[in-house]
Ligand code: AMP
């Protein structure tokens with residue numbers, strides 16, 4: 336049966352199975368994984384999607400030399416001395432350029448975002464001029480070429496501005512839109528099926544509510560679905576399955592039928608009499624690896640595939656299922672979209688308190704961040720690291736990583752964290 340990671344829970348005695356490192360396990364799960372396919376989506380809907388091809392600019396930006404300020408377009412040589420007197424011969428506004436050219440001794444009234452007329456190369460801001468009818472006089476010096484955005488200084492037609500494998504941010508889709516792309520080629524979303532096993536499990540709101548029995552209200556799939564959707568997946572919850580071999584086999588058969596790219600189970604992954612995920616998966620023809628991973632919180636990780644459908648078996652303990660999903664599921668989903676940086680992404684921080692030496696398992700401790708005035712982030716592990724305690728998981732805002740065999744460390748020492756990004 337699945338054990339808990341809390342202090343005071345007895346560890347089984349006897350010979351220990353060899354442990355696989357977390358890095359090796361991530362490698363096993365993501366080996367040979369590439370994007371599932373490409374689809375075009377409207378640029379407005381591309382936030383968070385992974386770009387499938389390099390994206391060249393379809394135009395040059397700015398398309399011409401443009402004014403960065405409100406003022407007067409002039410020839411730089413004409414304003415080398417202050418004061419300089421110039422004739423105003425016309426106006427250039429955004430979207431309404433001046434048709435003629437600026438000759439010696441001439442100026443054109445210009446506004447931000449307007450094309451700098453032929454002949455002019457400098458904009459004198461209006462605050463540095465005085466105007467009398469169609470004559471302006473400069474009142475302060477302006478260096479030649481000032482206040483002009485040169486044609487193509489942002490990007491030029493044909494040059495890639497965004498690259499394949501990039502998970503697009505809101506800023507990226509601004510750039511894509513400005514490069515004149517109405518649709519973007521992105522990796523299609525992995526289709527994920529979730530299933531949760533356990534005779535004790537009931538859906539929220541459906542239990543007896545007496546508190547006298549052994550019912551547990553399910554939580555895992557909600558966290559797994561949230562992580563998977565944020566990682567770009569399309570998620571289908573196949574619901575609860577009893578600890579019964581034929582019941583599990585029936586759901587697994589459905590999940591492997593081709594409607595999904597990845598099947599994620601929680602629970603039943605250990606070696607107790609009621610842990611039936613591995614036998615059920617094998618009986619349905621899944622080529623399966625079950626490995627004990629050197630991580631905490633966590634249990635054996637199941638990973639396999641059948642006819643191109645991948646299967647990831649996560650532990651049942653809620654905190655373990657969530658942490659293992661952050662470490663294995665999210666990088667796998669990103670790799671299935673061709674993401675060049677599938678993660679898990681860590682960030683540097685400092686310990687806020689002393690921590691003891693670690694054992695063989697990479698520890699992902701639930702922790703809280705505190706940002707100091709100098710910008711440094713100081714991390715305190717939560718008092719309980721029990722792998723069943725959801726109140727602690729919800730109160731945490733990051734995972735503090737303690738590498739295998741890390742020596743005792745003191746407050747102020749550097750450390751790595753995985754910030755929760757939800
Ligand atoms: P298992 O891995 O099936 O042995 O489950 C380990 C522990 O996690 C047990 O205490 C289960 O009740 C609990 N558990 C299993 N699945 C879920 C779930 N989907 N939601 C919440 N708790 C679960």
Ligand code: MG
Pocket residue numbers: 532533534602603609651
């Ligand atoms: Mg169970």
